[in-house]
Amino acid sequence: VTVVEMTPGLLPGADRDLVRVLQKRMASRMDSILLQTTVKLLKVQKNGIKATLEGPDVDQNARIFDKVLLAVGRRPNSVGLGLANTKIEVDGRGFIKVDAQRRTAEKNIFAIGDVAGEPMLAHKASHEGRVAAEVIAGRQVVYEPAAIPAVVFTDPEIAWVGLTEKEAADRSIAPKVVRFPWAASGRAATLDRDDGLTKLVIDPQSERIIGMGIVGSGAGEMISEGVLAIEMGANVTDVGLTIHPHPTLTETIMEAADLFHGTATHFYQSKRRSR
Known part of the structure; x- marks a missing residue:
């Protein structure tokens, strides 16, 4: 397995001392970890997938792999929902704007999870869903976590x-x-x-x-x-x-x-x- 990462380090959001422990173990199990490296071209061939790489530690620009997994980030799925026909507002990144009770500008519509903003985590979404359900049930609650793991x-x-x-x-x-x-x-x-x-x-x-x-x-x-x-x-x-x-x-x-x-x-x- 070869890991290709375009930034100078793995997992940019985590502290380096934590990542170093992971990277050390990965280095002993992977074929290679290529940092500051980009994939310029992928081409399916009879003998596999030909990947053209570019980076400071790339010793051969073209490599053949059996499979390639791409992870290039996520974006909110707020397109095609007919939001233009409502009062719901969307920010420049596509996230639906909500208040502390997860209510949108359309008072009877709530939004939770990835579409309601970062962090895009399942446990954050579950907590938001609980808040929204309690608000709908008439309880006076708000979404205000001090910490999200x-x-x-x-x-x-x-x-x-x-x-x-x-x-x-x-x-x-x-x-x-x-x-x-x-x-x-x-x-x-x-x-x-x-x-x-x-x-x-x-x-x-x-x-x-x-x-x-x-x-x-x-x-x-x-x-x-x-x-x-x-x-x-x-x-x-x-x-x-x-x-x-x-x-x-x-x-x-x-x-x-x-x-x-x-x-x-x-x-x-x-x-x-x-x-």
């Missing part, structure tokens, strides 16, 4: 919620970031998957958790703890003092929190001397 179902999985390090930097926030390597996790060792990483993005002033990122086996099953922490306004001490079952991968979240105070049980991180 994202999961990439690769091997290992990558999951994050809240602010990534890059997003924090873009907002001129200088967070404290703590990382707990799964090499120090007993459960990861028994699973023979100690290549993972759990990290917390913390507001240094309030010590509240504003982001969490995990890469490793089952990361998608673990990220909900980060969602709850952000929704409840938990600080890093709250998470560190919450007893987690041993031995489990979720312990890495607790120990990452303990690293903030330098009290992690299974991983010692020396403090840098101030100059």
